[in-house]
Amino acid sequence: MQAINAVTVKAKFPIKSYSVEHGYPARRRSLVDDAKFETLKNKEAKQTWLQEQRSVSQDEDLSEEEVFLVTECPDEEANVPKQTNIVLTLKTGITVLPRILKIIESSHGNVFHLETRRAYNNVSTLDVLVRLDISRNGLLHVMRSFRQGNLADVTILREKAVSIKDPWFPHHISDLDYCTHVMTKYEPELDNDHPGFSDKVYRARRKEIAEIAFNYKYGQVIPRVQYTEEEIQTWRAVYQQISHLYPTLACEQHIRVFRLLEKECGYGPNNIPQLEDVSKFLKRRSGFTVRPAAGLLTARDFLASLAFRVFQATQYVRHSSSPNHSPEPDCIHELLGHIPMLADPSFAQFSQEIGLASLGASDTDIEKFATLYWFTVEFGLCKQNGEIRAYGAGLLSSYGELKHALSGKPQLLPFQPEETAIQPYQDQDYQDTYYVAESFEDAKEKFRQYVAARLPRAFEVWYNSFSQSVHILDSVDKFEELASSLKADVTRLNNAVNKLKAQ
Numbered sequence: 001m002q003a004i005n006a007v008t009v010k011a012k013f014p015i016k017s018y019s020v021e022h023g024y025p026a027r028r029r030s031l032v033d034d035a036k037f038e039t040l041k042n043k044e045a046k047q048t049w050l051q052e053q054r055s056v057s058q059d060e061d062l063s064e065e066e067v068f069l070v071t072e073c074p075d076e077e078a079n080v081p082k083q084t085n086i087v088l089t090l091k092t093g094i095t096v097l098p099r100i101l102k103i104i105e106s107s108h109g110n111v112f113h114l115e116t117r118r119a120y121n122n123v124s125t126l127d128v129l130v131r132l133d134i135s136r137n138g139l140l141h142v143m144r145s146f147r148q149g150n151l152a153d154v155t156i157l158r159e160k161a162v163s164i165k166d167p168w169f170p171h172h173i174s175d176l177d178y179c180t181h182v183m184t185k186y187e188p189e190l191d192n193d194h195p196g197f198s199d200k201v202y203r204a205r206r207k208e209i210a211e212i213a214f215n216y217k218y219g220q221v222i223p224r225v226q227y228t229e230e231e232i233q234t235w236r237a238v239y240q241q242i243s244h245l246y247p248t249l250a251c252e253q254h255i256r257v258f259r260l261l262e263k264e265c266g267y268g269p270n271n272i273p274q275l276e277d278v279s280k281f282l283k284r285r286s287g288f289t290v291r292p293a294a295g296l297l298t299a300r301d302f303l304a305s306l307a308f309r310v311f312q313a314t315q316y317v318r319h320s321s322s323p324n325h326s327p328e329p330d331c332i333h334e335l336l337g338h339i340p341m342l343a344d345p346s347f348a349q350f351s352q353e354i355g356l357a358s359l360g361a362s363d364t365d366i367e368k369f370a371t372l373y374w375f376t377v378e379f380g381l382c383k384q385n386g387e388i389r390a391y392g393a394g395l396l397s398s399y400g401e402l403k404h405a406l407s408g409k410p411q412l413l414p415f416q417p418e419e420t421a422i423q424p425y426q427d428q429d430y431q432d433t434y435y436v437a438e439s440f441e442d443a444k445e446k447f448r449q450y451v452a453a454r455l456p457r458a459f460e461v462w463y464n465s466f467s468q469s470v471h472i473l474d475s476v477d478k479f480e481e482l483a484s485s486l487k488a489d490v491t492r493l494n495n496a497v498n499k500l501k502a503q
């Protein structure tokens with residue numbers, strides 16, 4: 001089959017920017033709402049694309065699988081026989097097999113292996129695995145004949161674990177330049193509920209800062225923003241109020257790193273730290289880096305960046321009339337809530353694992369990961385030394401909600417990914433429910449088990465931190481590469497244990 005260029009596929013199923021022109025009905029947006037909306041939009045985009053392809057092929061009855069077959073193999077190779085594996089789901093039982101083989105033969109297909117098994121989804125029917133040499137046009141003829149004769153559904157098993165049918169995802173950290181889709185519904189110039197709606201100066205300032213993110217490309221230094229006295233005043237109001245709560249309500253990881261940020265990154269009431277500086281700080285401590293985002297990103301793009309240990313952070317400051325509440329992320333939320341937590345290696349790994357699980361996941365699963373992200377990275381609580389403390393960035397950057405979460409009023413439930421992933425949540429007001437993790441390690445382990453048991457993605461990924469790329473584990477070569485890297489680490493671990501024992 002033809003190798004498909006990643007960018008081409010992205011262009012084929014464009015992930016849209018969910019601005020007003022796409023008709024999103026609600027005023028305020030969140031990662032979870034967006035994932036739901038994205039599910040709908042992606043379905044529509046795929047149907048439109050399939051319809052276009054059917055028109056081009058002048059066959060309105062082409063099945064989805066047939067459309068993909070035509071797209072994957074160029075016309076000049078359409079009559080060249082190739083080894084292909086297909087699974088037939090028989091519609092009426094095994095007795096149709098002779099007819100099926102006859103059709104394959106008349107389409108110049110040469111079967112060299114055939115086996116039956118119980119159908120994956122329905123134990124009362126049979127699946128037939130067929131290995132054969134056949135051309136694209138021959139296979140198309142076979143599929144059409146099966147469809148017209150109501151004989152069998154055909155699924156092509158592709159050589160690569162990731163095919164054109166899977167959602168596109170970045171493979172190298174530089175691909176994140178394509179993962180910058182902003183949801184533009186709730187913006188100072190679009191929504192008259194926004195505190196900056198009637199403030200022309202604020203709107204111009206937002207545009208100016210957003211331009212930095214729009215122009216940013218992987219590898220560049222993040223331009224510094226010269227914050228105004230008014231912006232620093234807003235930062236100061238939040239900083240002074242909330243930092244008093246940290247010693248008693250924030251988790252120990254946040255408290256520890258916050259002190260370091262004050263020493264090393266210019267955190268303090270009179271200075272808004274720069275993204276470039278915190279990015280360098282994070283890189284040293286956990287391998288995370290920051291790239292500027294123009295606003296709230298789509299769930300898929302935002303989660304994908306976490307797979308590369310990249311955090312997409314806004315750089316603008318909320319409107320000065322509303323220092324204690326921001327209906328959208330701003331740099332106060334990122335700097336006070338997210339940055340300290342991402343410096344903790346265990347939390348950084350947890351964040352990356354959510355990101356890795358999201359790559360190529362279905363829209364429905366993205367919705368679940370966005371919800372899990374919401375109740376952990378944004379609003380998570382954890383047990384520490386017999387107390388419950390906050391680790392979620394939405395809590396650690398909001399004086400009111402931090403106090404509310406630990407006031408005894410809301411419902412606190414143990415973190416269980418299966419339940420958390422489908423819990424409705426509140427983004428207009430404080431949450432009614434929070435989830436408490438035993439520890440980050442425990443949350444990570446539960447999340448891993450959840451992904452292993454529930455994520456139907458057909459492939460596994462591995463992040464190579466040296467090349468900053470995601471590898472699909474779909475060949476012996478890739479397994480060997482991973483195994484040799486693990487072997488070196490295990491040998492080092494053994495050596496260290498032996499040296500310790502010898503002391």
Ligand SMILES: [Fe+2]
Pocket residue numbers: 329333338378393394
């Ligand atoms: Fe956030």
